[in-house]
Amino acid sequence: MSDPAPPPHASSRYSRGAMALHWAIALLIMLEIGLGLRMEGPPGAITFAVYQLHKSIGITILALTLVRIGWRWTHRPPPPGDGPMWEKRLAHGVHLGFYAVLLAIPLSGWLIVSASRTGIDTVLFGLIPFPHIPGIPGLEPASKASVEEAAETAHRLLGYALYALLALHVLGALKHHLVDRDHGLARILPGPARVARLDLRLVAVVGTLAIMAAVAATWPWASQTRSPPEPVAPSGERIMTPAETPARQPGSEAAPPGLAPAPAETEMALASPGEPSGPVPASRWRVQNAGSRLAFSTTQSGAPIRGQFRSWTADIVFSPEALDQSRVRVVVDMGSFATDDSDSQGVLAGSEWFDVANHAQATFSATRFRRLGPDRYEARGSLRIKGVSRPATLQFTLTIEGDTARMAGTTRLDRTDFGVGTGEWAGTDDIPGAVQVETTVVAVRDTP
Structure with a gap:
């Protein structure tokens, strides 16, 4: 293992704006990962609300990614760090892949919502109405169904691609920090240019990302453990629950099994x-x-x-x-x-x-x-x-x-x-x- 390299010069670090956008997008991605786990839960009002929050955060990621691309266009990024050429090319490819995926995933999700048969409007965080993609809601039902199916497939595959890019990105950062010890993380971390192995900034970043993902994945589950209120009719009479309903007795008003009508x-x-x-x-x-x-x-x-x-x-x-x-x-x-x-x-x-x-x-x-x-x-x-x-x-x-x-x-x-x-x-x-x-x-x- 090589000796630690000297801290990078200020010109080798990203600007404060780039740092803020990087970590804001990272935080939202972790929230989406947590919500993605929650979306696999039992159907219900909470799961429906999770889907709406998922859409709101996705559109926010799309907007921030566009801002990040504009910022990169107007603010020259620092030169790549030291290392073999294959590593630099891989890092550059991962960065381009992130831009592409962070644009394509929200756009495919937007297409799913626009082509959905339910036509439920998107209201970002319950406050800002967000339109459907023009022309999609007016398609013929068969065409809309095809568009929705294709968009859902793309959305799922792009999600897998995002996981792969995240894995490469994190592994690369760990290599620079633990193996090369070149203070590469200082390029994107605010604060001093020197980064200790157990730097408090790293602990704070990793802890915050993990907590946000865990909260997004578990809080809705916890809210479902509360006992639901007993259903009450407008007259005030308590409605019998399924478990309390007496079993149907022979000769009662229910018809025997086999309800399907005859063909004609x-x-x-x-x-x-x-x-x-x-x-x-x-x-x-x-x-x-x-x-x-x-x-x-x-x-x-x-x-x-x-x-x-x-x-x-x-x-x-x-x-x-x-x-x-x-x-x-x-x-x-x-x-x-x-x-x-x-x-x-x-x-x-x-x-x-x-x-x-x-x-x-x-x-x-x-x-x-x-x-x-x-x-x-x-x-x-x-x-x-x-x-x-x-x-x-x-x-x-x-x-x-x-x-x-x-x-x-x-x-x-x-x-x-x-x-x-x-x-x-x-x-x-x-x-x-x-x-x-x-x-x-x-x-x-x-x-x-």
């Missing part, structure tokens, strides 16, 4: 055995899959979220001339939901939302109907979701032409009444409590 149509039966009585019996109807739909919609951070249930059955006995004999019972397979957004698709099945593992079905039963006007009706009954039953009203239009009926109805539910969205999702600031439900049914009369 969904068969219907009476809600209870026996023929409807009265001089004008209500008709039985069979739902046709083609043209029938059960959908829901809400928003998150102002961006629309839309979805539908693809598997549900309907037992319908109805006639405008026999409303007192009419009845409807719908059983929904909660695990058959599909949304426009892959993020919400992975969240909704969990215990905080639909809790599909414990509550596979939701049911709507109505036996009270009244006419509101020409072809307009109202059905009143009970809706059961996650083991919680609440009164529900559905207003709908109905037209019957021969043996074909077409129905369209809408209603608005409060998800908090049913314990849908609990724990960290219980608040309604980001995702409102109100959920719009729309149903369209095409059915044919079941003739004896």
Whole structure:
């Protein structure tokens, strides 16, 4: 090991502005690494907030990198230190690689957000609106999906490249400091030109970077260990949690397994055995899959979220001339939901939302109907979701032409009444409590 070299001359050190930009960007990179570990956590409001912070820091790194390039252009960097030519060329290549990657990673992330199907706006640190890339949000859905997929792949691979560059950069710095002992770190460290092996500045820098990465990676996890508040309905009544909901007993209102409709149509039966009585019996109807739909919609951070249930059955006995004999019972397979957004698709099945593992079905039963006007009706009954039953009203239009009926109805539910969205999702600031439900049914009369 060679003797320590003399401290570098002031002309061999970077300017104070370059030092400040270098360490600011380094600090933000460590924050991003920590947040990257947190982004692999369970879906939820905290993880969503981490993604927003990740975007804000990424754009900040992009801006600082542009400033750093401008500073280098206007302020001549110091000459390279002593060493073999291959080492100088490698160091120069790593520096160029950093500039390229620190520009490309935020730009690819910006492209992902701009091409996302959710279209959620970026607000830097919750204060400064940041636009999408012009022209990207207006692309056709198939083109946007292709752009988003390509950008996600590039973003991931560029992240690996950043890790490789960081490893080379740190190894090179350690070689200069511990092996060559040439005070090379003094070129970028503020303060005296001489750098001791255990210089307090090094301890402070390494400690700060490690602490920031650890805080970014662990603080959101710690906040999730708090017990979520018990969901309470607007009326003040406590909502039963999945663990407290009694097990479904034989003969209860839930339908047996096997909810998927038949390929051509969904068969219907009476809600209870026996023929409807009265001089004008209500008709039985069979739902046709083609043209029938059960959908829901809400928003998150102002961006629309839309979805539908693809598997549900309907037992319908109805006639405008026999409303007192009419009845409807719908059983929904909660695990058959599909949304426009892959993020919400992975969240909704969990215990905080639909809790599909414990509550596979939701049911709507109505036996009270009244006419509101020409072809307009109202059905009143009970809706059961996650083991919680609440009164529900559905207003709908109905037209019957021969043996074909077409129905369209809408209603608005409060998800908090049913314990849908609990724990960290219980608040309604980001995702409102109100959920719009729309149903369209095409059915044919079941003739004896």
